[in-house]
Amino acid sequence: MTLKVTDLVGGYSQVPVLKNVNFDIKDGELVGLIGLNGAGKSTTINHIIGLLKPFSGSIKINDLTINEDVDGYKKQIAYIPESPIVYKELTLKEHIEMTIMAYNLDVDLAWNKANELLKMFRLENKLDWFPDNFSKGMRQKVMIVCAFITDADLYVIDEPFLGLDPLAVDDLLNLIDKKKREGKSILMSTHVLDTAEKFCDRFVLLHDGHVRMEGNIDELRNAFPDAGESLNDIYLSLAKGGE
Amino acid sequence: MSTFFKQRLGNHARELFRYLRYVFNDYFMLALIFFIGGAGYYYSNALKTLQPNHTWQPLLILIVLVFGIQLGRLATLVKRPDYVFLIPREGQMHSYLSRAFQYSAIMASGIQLIITVILLPIIELSLGFNSLEIISFLILMVTLKISWLDYDYISSFQVQDKWYLSKVMIRWIIPVIVLGISIYLNVYIGLAVSIVVCVLLAFKKNTAKYNPLNWRKIIDTEEARMHGIYQFFNLFTDVPMxxxxxxxxxxLDxxxxxxxxxxxxxxxxxxxxxxxxxNEMSGLYRRLTIIGGILLLLVTGKILPIILCLLFIxxxxxxxxxxxxxxxxxxxxxxxxxxxxxxxxxxQTVIGWMLVTTAIIFGIIVGIANYKNVNTILGVVFGEAIELFIFLKIYLPRRIKKSEFNR
Structure with a gap:
């Protein structure tokens, strides 16, 4: 069990955005976090990566909470934010060095991986450029490269598909697949439901700070027999019915 | 639209006051007051011993005033989203901008009057103005500044560039000519010329305002202006913009x-x-190190180099x-x-390396400038060592803790 979220109540200020969220991710599993804008997806992610402190409840990664060992907890996470966040003072090469340094990676090994990824995303000749001047899709690729050279157990990916070209989306899905086969877990929030339907092992449907439904696509279909076949139909009927 | 400007101005003033609270609540203000007091004292002493001189003094007045007139810009207070949200109101923007112009003109004229009043003792001494001439001179400075701002107003609209309406012409050449006439020839002629220029520009303003707005320029200049203000506030508190x-x-790799x-x-x-x-940080570091270095090269004395050295660090x-x-x-x-x-x-390590570098440069320069004065050189070396220790080990962590608390 890589990630276990238990009775999580949390949010940004006094008012809880998340009201009792429960779900887990097993080793080698890709879980899709689905919900409308404002449903609490990003808040959930911010709690998992340790930016927010839960009001109550617990989050465990491989049975470790952040309070037991901050560095040990964070070492297990790699994060790809929704809108790419880069250091405007650092070149692409230096972003990779930052990651190597912060995660205490083996320099040669990490660079081997990085070069492979850079080539895949056609960034290998831009090492000395500033990602701050890149287009959104290219900055997104920088985020992906930095995240996938770490040895994290849990990849937290916030809406990865918008802004990426189709080739890069395909490459990203392959990378995720490879990590899954290595036994790593992935939590991915997205609005692109048909891609999610194809690739995710399970889904967590968030609505208004609650987990409305959790399970694989067959379980969802059984729970909403009238809604239709696709994840999109199921989700629409759930979201509209929830009002 | 003019109530809209009033509302913007209110928000702007509130923002400035919010930041000013941090400025006045600081040791830096104390240092600044001492500095202004010291400079004022030095200036008044220097004035007492000053003899009238008809070559360098008029020239100094001219240079100071021509550069002084560049202070104070048109504060339009527009924001980047305005060009999307105000598209349907573009035809009325000129009434917004005239309010902005009035406000800016009052502020900028104030600055001009202060500068001129500070210079008055030298003006009186060197040019021998009587009181009517002095009043004319003050009016002239205000009209020059209004013409200066007219350029900002006119170029807020999409108008054709003409040689007589260029930035250099209105902001440098005309002030040099008008001030030159007033200082070397006759202040009344200078005043007349500046009033004519001001009136002509007022006509031009009136026709320009029916042209489409130059949104990009307005927004860029306003952002540059605000950036300058934020830069100042950023010394005292954290400014997100x-x-x-x-x-x-x-x-440096x-x-x-x-x-x-x-x-x-x-x-x-x-x-x-x-x-x-x-660029902000390294530019600041480089500028102050160079200015400090030049100053230290020019200054000799027993105590003064030590004080300057420590102050600049x-x-x-x-x-x-x-x-x-x-x-x-x-x-x-x-x-x-x-x-x-x-x-x-x-x-601490990074700042330490930077300050030690500056300290060494200053030390060498003081050594060169005061090679006969061993005590001063030793004073600089020990003073710097003590200052760096206190600054890095005691002051810096405390100050960071304080700002962290305020965040």
Whole structure:
């Protein structure tokens, strides 16, 4: 069990955005976090990566909470934010060095991986450029490269598909697949439901700070027999019915 | 639209006051008051011994006033989203801008009057003006400044560039001519010329306002203006709007390459790369080190070089402190599995290296300028050592803790 979220109540200020969220991710599993804008997806992610402190409840990664060992907890996470966040003072090469340094990676090994990824995303000749001047899709690729050279157990990916070209989306899905086969877990929030339907092992449907439904696509279909076949139909009927 | 400007001005004033609270609540203000007091004292003493001189004094007045007139810009208070949201109101924007012009003209004229009044003793001494001439001269400065601002107003609209309406013409050539006439020839002729220019520009303004707005220019200039203000406030507190440009500075990679890629050095790596590449910070460091160096080369004396040396090191170090929070808004520094305790140590190291470099440069310059005066050189060396120790080990951590608390 890589990630276990238990009775999580949390949010940004006094008012809880998340009201009792429960779900887990097993080793080698890709879980899709689905919900409308404002449903609490990003808040959930911010709690998992340790930016927010839960009001109550617990989050465990491989049975470790952040309070037991901050560095040990964070070492297990790699994060790809929704809108790419880069250091405007650092070149692409230096972003990779930052990651190597912060995660205490083996320099040669990490660079081997990085070069492979850079080539895949056609960034290998831009090492000395500033990602701050890149287009959104290219900055997104920088985020992906930095995240996938770490040895994290849990990849937290916030809406990865918008802004990426189709080739890069395909490459990203392959990378995720490879990590899954290595036994790593992935939590991915997205609005692109048909891609999610194809690739995710399970889904967590968030609505208004609650987990409305959790399970694989067959379980969802059984729970909403009238809604239709696709994840999109199921989700629409759930979201509209929830009002 | 004029109530809209009033509303903007209210928000603007509120924002300024919010930041001014931090400015006045600071040791820096104390240092500044001492500095102004000292400078005033020095100036009044210098005036007492000054003999009238008809070559360098008029020239000095001319130069100071021509540069002084560049202070104070048109504060339009427009914001970037305006060109989307105000599209349907563009035809009425001129009434908004005239309100902005009135406000800016009052502020800028105030600045001009202050500068001129400070210079009055020299003006009286050197040019022998009587009171009517002095009043004319003050009016002339205000009309010149209004003409100066007219350029900003006119170029807010899409008007054809003409030679007589260019920036250089209105902001430099005309002031030089008008002030030249008033100082060397006759102040009344100068006043007449400046009034004619001002009236002509007022006509031009009136026709220009029916042209389409030059949104890009208005927004860019206003943002540049606000950036200057935020830069000042950023010395005292954290201003979120500030973000400088980046320079590669490849030649300094030699130093940066020395940092070992281990987790303890994460912040060291960030701060050193950040400060070197951030134009704001490195520009400030370079400017103050050069100005301080030149000053120290020119100044001789027993105590003065020591005071200047220490003052400049403090000024540089003080202005670098806000950079501590530079990466605070980047999620990744919070996500990295690194010990946050290294942050302040790394910052001390980077600032330490920078200040030690400045201190050595200053020391060498003082040594050259005062090679006969061993006591002064020793004073500088020991003074710097003590100052650096206090600044880095005691002042810096305390100040950061205080700002952290205020965040």
């Amino acid at each position: 500030i973000s400088g440009s980046i320079k590669r500075r490849k030649f 030699l130093i940066l390459k020395k940092i070992k890629l281990i987790p303890q050095n994460t912040y060291l790596y960030l701060y050193s790369h950040g400060i070197i590449r951030d 403090y000024l540089i170090g003080f202005q670098l402190i806000p950079f501590y929070f530079h990466f605070y808004d980047n999620v990744f520094v919070h996500i990295y599995p690194i010990n946050q305790k290294n942050q302040i140590k790394s910052f």
